[in-house]
Amino acid sequence: MAYYNCLKCPGYCCSYPVIALNKRDVERLAKYFKVTFNTAKKRYTREGHGHKYLMRRKGDKHYGRICQFFDTKERRCTIYHGRPRACREYPGNGRCGYYDFLMHERRCQNDDTFVAITNHKD
Template sequence: MAKAPIFFNCLNCTAYCCTYGHIPVTKTDIKRLAKHFGIPSDAARKKFTKKDGKGGRVLRHRFDAIFHSACRFLDQETRLCTIHKAR
């Protein structure tokens, strides 16, 4: 028997998922980010991601007033992702 999907209401959260130290990014994700920002994929990879030490890439973080560190795309006011639609 298949499990029922779990739905989340991000409006009731302070963005826990954006504070994970390891937010993996695929090559396809990087292409989407590049398209969203109108820059080449290589520029998006360098600007928005970093190596994870395991051969992959993760999103870069920046200072966060609540968790001290969060994804660079987290809106500090609304606590919502600013690139969710682009991913």
């Protein structure tokens, strides 16, 4: 049972600085975009923090930087069937801490459109 609804959330988890990728994730991206493994690696990933991870871009009105595959108007993933394992598994069956926080603030502020901003240090 999941106590969160990603359709009511502006996509906070897609703004995480490090969304780690394994080899299979890069292969999946390559297949999804019909490019070679090395092209996918170069175009869509960065390395650091001990991981390969998804590249982000600037300019999101809520969170600043966000995954390059995130549609900042529709607030959704544009590569749903090609998304990495970490995105498929997060946050698991149960609770999402950000969603709990968001819903709490929306109730307290009596504003269904309120977006809780948190700035990652990066």
